[in-house]
Amino acid sequence: MSMFTWSSLTPVWPELFLALSAMLFLIVGVWRGNDGTLMLCRGAMGAFAVTAMFIMGLDWSVGQTLSGMFVMDQFAGFTKLMVLMGLIAAMALSMRYLYQEDMARFEYPVLVMFAGLGMMLMISAHNLLTMYVGMELQSFSLYVLAVIRHNHAKSAEAGMKYFVLGALASGLLLFGISLVYGYTGAIDFGVIGLQLAEASTPGTGLVVGLVFILVGMAFKVSAVPFHMWTPDVYEGAPTSVTALFAIVPKVAAMALLMRLLFDPFHAVLPEWQQVIWVLSLASMLVGAFAGIVQKNIKRLMAYSSIGNMGYALIGVAAGTVEGVGAVLAYMMIYMIMTAGTFGIILSMRIRGRACDDIEDLSGLSRTAPLLAWSLAFLMFSMSGIPPLAGFFGKLFIFQAAIEADMIVLAVLGILTSVVAAFYYLRIIKVMFFDEPTDNFDGDMGFALRAVIFMSILFVLFFILSPDILVETARSAATALFAG
Amino acid sequence: MIDFPILTLMSVLPLIGALFIFTIRGDEALVARNARFAALYTSLFVFALSVFMLGKYDPTGDAFQFVEKKEWLPSLGISYHMGVDGISVFFIVLSALLTPLCILASWESIKDRVKEYMIAFLALETFMIGTFCALDTVLFYVFFEGVLIPMFIIIGVWGGPRRVYSAFKFFLYTLLGSVLMLLALLALYAVVGTTDITVLLENPVARDLQMWLWLAFFASFAVKMPMWPVHTWLPDAHVEAPTAGSVILAGVLLKMGGYGFLRFSLPMFPLASAHFADMVFWLSVVAIIYTSLVALVQDDMKKLIAYSSVAHMGFVTLGIFTATVEGVQGGVFQMISHGIISAALFLSVGIIYDRLHTREISRYGGLVKNMPKYATVLMIFMLGSVGLPGTSGFVGEFLALLGAFKVNTAVAAFATTGIVLGAIYMLMLYRRVVFGPQDNEDAAAMPDMVPREIFIMVPLAVMVLLLGVFPNFIMNRVGPSAERVVALYQKGLEVQMIEPAAGEEVFP
Numbered sequence: 001m002s003m004f005t006w007s008s009l010t011p012v013w014p015e016l017f018l019a020l021s022a023m024l025f026l027i028v029g030v031w032r033g034n035d036g037t038l039m040l041c042r043g044a045m046g047a048f049a050v051t052a053m054f055i056m057g058l059d060w061s062v063g064q065t066l067s068g069m070f071v072m073d074q075f076a077g078f079t080k081l082m083v084l085m086g087l088i089a090a091m092a093l094s095m096r097y098l099y100q101e102d103m104a105r106f107e108y109p110v111l112v113m114f115a116g117l118g119m120m121l122m123i124s125a126h127n128l129l130t131m132y133v134g135m136e137l138q139s140f141s142l143y144v145l146a147v148i149r150h151n152h153a154k155s156a157e158a159g160m161k162y163f164v165l166g167a168l169a170s171g172l173l174l175f176g177i178s179l180v181y182g183y184t185g186a187i188d189f190g191v192i193g194l195q196l197a198e199a200s201t202p203g204t205g206l207v208v209g210l211v212f213i214l215v216g217m218a219f220k221v222s223a224v225p226f227h228m229w230t231p232d233v234y235e236g237a238p239t240s241v242t243a244l245f246a247i248v249p250k251v252a253a254m255a256l257l258m259r260l261l262f263d264p265f266h267a268v269l270p271e272w273q274q275v276i277w278v279l280s281l282a283s284m285l286v287g288a289f290a291g292i293v294q295k296n297i298k299r300l301m302a303y304s305s306i307g308n309m310g311y312a313l314i315g316v317a318a319g320t321v322e323g324v325g326a327v328l329a330y331m332m333i334y335m336i337m338t339a340g341t342f343g344i345i346l347s348m349r350i351r352g353r354a355c356d357d358i359e360d361l362s363g364l365s366r367t368a369p370l371l372a373w374s375l376a377f378l379m380f381s382m383s384g385i386p387p388l389a390g391f392f393g394k395l396f397i398f399q400a401a402i403e404a405d406m407i408v409l410a411v412l413g414i415l416t417s418v419v420a421a422f423y424y425l426r427i428i429k430v431m432f433f434d435e436p437t438d439n440f441d442g443d444m445g446f447a448l449r450a451v452i453f454m455s456i457l458f459v460l461f462f463i464l465s466p467d468i469l470v471e472t473a474r475s476a477a478t479a480l481f482a483g
Numbered sequence: 484m485i486d487f488p489i490l491t492l493m494s495v496l497p498l499i500g501a502l503f504i505f506t507i508r509g510d511e512a513l514v515a516r517n518a519r520f521a522a523l524y525t526s527l528f529v530f531a532l533s534v535f536m537l538g539k540y541d542p543t544g545d546a547f548q549f550v551e552k553k554e555w556l557p558s559l560g561i562s563y564h565m566g567v568d569g570i571s572v573f574f575i576v577l578s579a580l581l582t583p584l585c586i587l588a589s590w591e592s593i594k595d596r597v598k599e600y601m602i603a604f605l606a607l608e609t610f611m612i613g614t615f616c617a618l619d620t621v622l623f624y625v626f627f628e629g630v631l632i633p634m635f636i637i638i639g640v641w642g643g644p645r646r647v648y649s650a651f652k653f654f655l656y657t658l659l660g661s662v663l664m665l666l667a668l669l670a671l672y673a674v675v676g677t678t679d680i681t682v683l684l685e686n687p688v689a690r691d692l693q694m695w696l697w698l699a700f701f702a703s704f705a706v707k708m709p710m711w712p713v714h715t716w717l718p719d720a721h722v723e724a725p726t727a728g729s730v731i732l733a734g735v736l737l738k739m740g741g742y743g744f745l746r747f748s749l750p751m752f753p754l755a756s757a758h759f760a761d762m763v764f765w766l767s768v769v770a771i772i773y774t775s776l777v778a779l780v781q782d783d784m785k786k787l788i789a790y791s792s793v794a795h796m797g798f799v800t801l802g803i804f805t806a807t808v809e810g811v812q813g814g815v816f817q818m819i820s821h822g823i824i825s826a827a828l829f830l831s832v833g834i835i836y837d838r839l840h841t842r843e844i845s846r847y848g849g850l851v852k853n854m855p856k857y858a859t860v861l862m863i864f865m866l867g868s869v870g871l872p873g874t875s876g877f878v879g880e881f882l883a884l885l886g887a888f889k890v891n892t893a894v895a896a897f898a899t900t901g902i903v904l905g906a907i908y909m910l911m912l913y914r915r916v917v918f919g920p921q922d923n924e925d926a927a928a929m930p931d932m933v934p935r936e937i938f939i940m941v942p943l944a945v946m947v948l949l950l951g952v953f954p955n956f957i958m959n960r961v962g963p964s965a966e967r968v969v970a971l972y973q974k975g976l977e978v979q980m981i982e983p984a985a986g987e988e989v990f991p
Contacts, residue, residue, distance in 0.1 A: 369599075380632055387625050387626075398666060398669055399669050399673075402666065402672075402673045411663075425635070425655075429650075429651070432640050433639045433640060466556050467557055471558050
């Protein structure tokens with residue numbers, strides 16, 4: 001055991017800062033009550049921004065610290081910045097909605113901050129314990145957020161489902177962890193990795209443990225067949241919480257999944273590759289076909305996210321640096337598109353009432369042309385039509401897949417993208433080809449506008465210099481393989 | 484040569500025009516007026532640029548000209564690479580010519596959401612010109628596929644009663660074909676290590692791989708072309724699209740398929756092209772004969788012309804896959820000629836549709852009496868479509884058939900019957916619409932073409948006749964590039980890259 005030094009805490013500063021500010025906010029919240037919610041929301045955005053600045057100021061090549069419990073590398077830095085960006089966007093989307101729907105409780109920003117802290121711990125985990133603690137911190141905050149409007153039946157139902165299934169997944173994950181510990185005698189990623197590299201063939205018990213861990217992770221990224229909670233939770237949770245669910249946690253979960261697979265379990269790549277292969281294909285199929293019949297736009301986005309995780313998993317299944325780089329770039333593009341889309345969903349209000357049926361968008365191109373064109377571009381982008389950003393996400397993923405010789409997965413995947421294009425087009429059809437029924441309330445507020453605007457700018461102009469993202473994602477991926 | 488990036492300028496200018504139109508504010512009538520003029524001026528300027536480019540194009544060169552190359556995605560080795568050769572240069576001019584004509588043709592018929600309409604057309608122009616300029620496979624795909632966005636909106640918003648169905652069918656059919664091509668592009672990249680078309684042309688891949696890649700590209704181009712039996716989206720899309728949409732669809736978008744065959748399939752996968760040539764021949768023959776017969780029984784003018792397009796494209800695929808210089812030249816010429824003639828025919832239908840709001844043939848009759856000018860120009864286009872010597876339609880079909888006779892006499896013989904069928908349905912259409920008794924009072928009361936319409940139709944009519952008499956203007960420029968494509972094809976046949984080991988052959 002190495003001696004504790006203060007300098008070993010340096011890479012953890014951002015997390016410490018976020019944790020301390022969350023606790024401070026909690027105290028302020030208890031003291032001020034629900035009157036302080038708006039202030040706390042703004043404060044939370046500020047805290048996320050400061051945390052991001054801390055991360056940018058850090059040395060991204062320190063590697064492990066705190067006796068190997070925690071790792072700070074390019075991969076962690078990149079994904080953490082992504083998560084914080086998403087958190088800021090999600091908070092910006094929430095603020096007005098909290099007041100409109102009369103759910104402006106001070107716990108909201110505090111819970112989002114704790115969830116964010118959990119995600120950052122997940123990303124930097126280098127030990128099965130850190131990983132589990134981070135994941136549970138994140139999950140518990142999210143469970144509570146899902147039921148924050150507990151007097152609404154749907155919200156309560158969503159929270160309940162999310163909690164029960166989430167707890168089950170955590171149980172499976174813990175069981176997997178215990179098996180891995182039992183068969184390797186270690187919980188440190190580095191030690192597990194070394195042991196597996198030395199063993200000629202992995203033991204059956206270890207593989208079973210790995211599969212249980214994968215199941216737990218698949219639940220978090222909502223990969224089929226562990227996706228059942230997603231549509232119900234997306235539909236039932238308050239829309240601002242749905243936006244948060246859609247934008248951020250999957251980035252963290254995907255980052256953790258890749259860290260697990262390419263750091264401790266890299267030696268058993270052939271064992272997990274087939275699992276990811278199946279998860280990926282199943283997710284793409286379900287995401288594409290089940291989305292077709294949806295009438296509620298939040299449910300539709302749930303299936304869309306399932307499908308999109310399927311595409312991201314192709315990159316994981318490729319098992320190469322290019323694949324991981326493609327996943328990171330894909331998640332970034334997907335996150336920004338989702339933020340914009342939810343910005344528009346949150347502005348769907350008719351006479352002060354929030355609505356979330358696709359039919360409510362009828363004739364939007366006449367009543368609110370700018371909003372309609374924005375959503376149209378986002379939908380074209382989601383279906384992967386060039387020259388929009390979404391196309392490049394798919395391009396990177398499929399390029400990595402072909403490079404890694406995963407032809408079957410690539411062909412099936414790209415065919416499902418055509419099926420999925422159908423439901424994205426249907427939204428455009430409703431907005432542009434149908435006659436208007438009702439006007440949306442015009443006033444959306446600055447924050448919503450800003451998020452939508454930035455998302456659209458990204459989607460439209462990503463083509464001008466796509467290399468920045470590819471380059472950064474690639475170097476983050478390289479760091480993961482080096483570690 | 485030209486010392487400024489003319490290709491980039493031509494493909495970006497329409498987008499800048501669209502952006503300008505986007506910023507126009509004010510009351511509706513004023514916005515519509517300004518949007519129309521802004522779109523017209525932008526597209527006319529692009530057309531002027533394209534004529535200038537054609538003037539500067541060196542007809543003797545067979546290499547790519549006006550080449551621009553910039554880093555774009557260096558970490559993946561993808562660059563922004565543009566250039567034209569004899570095959571693509573005329574398609575650029577064609578796109579640039581048809582866009583202002585489309586805007587003029589929609590001047591009065593489109594009254595609703597004019598601003599969006601003009602933006603969509605200018606965006607479409609960008610993608611069309613870009614497709615023919617791109618010398619990088621990914622860049623090509625971006626433009627090729629980007630066309631879907633404005634076209635989907637154009638059909639769906641300004642189309643006829645079944646516009647939603649048609650728009651979806653168009654979009655999903657084309658997308659399904661194209662995504663397979665995307666995978667093929669990526670596979671080429673994985674094997675050869677570049678997305679640069681000029682390098683890919685010189686480095687054919689192994690035979691087995693060629694087969695698969697050829698099929699993937701075929702899926703995309705055959706749908707776009709369209710070839711029988713994947714042509715069914717075309718009649719729907721044509722009938723429902725607004726006039727200008729049909730014009731662009733028939734005039735330029737179909738040519739992207741033929742262009743793709745010439746740019747990718749034939750020179751990059753020579754072994755596969757040779758292997759599948761017979762299949763393409765017979766599909767083309769079926770397309771020519773079957774769709775001509777279908778065209779015979781149509782009551783809807785647009786549908787008739789749509790089916791005739793499929794038949795005419797059959798000659799193009801026939802010519803291209805003979806892999807002879809005559810055939811390739813004939814294919815390119817036929818595409819350009821069909822681009823002008825079919826565009827003009829759709830515009831002609833649009834002219835009487837604007838007056839009577841029906842496309843049913845039996846609702847017209849005896850138009851020669853009240854619309855003599857119209858009857859004259861329609862006759863020129865009708866005869867061009869039939870392929871009468873002296874019109875541009877003759878040259879392309881003749882050369883394509885000449886190439887086909889050299890390679891496969893039976894195919895050529897069957898295809899030739901298509902010309903006869905083509906004459907039957909076009910002449911019947913002309914007789915029923917223009918001659919005969921004036922049975923319908925409202926049709927008999929229609930006024931003749933107004934100056935705006937004359938201004939649209941006359942240049943096209945002149946071109947049909949001029950190209951029929953002086954085809955060499957095009958042939959001279961296409962020739963060297965066609966020879967180069969055929970030479971690459973022949974070279975690819977001789978140099979068997981990697982012999983597959985015994986028992987490994989996927990395609991015997």
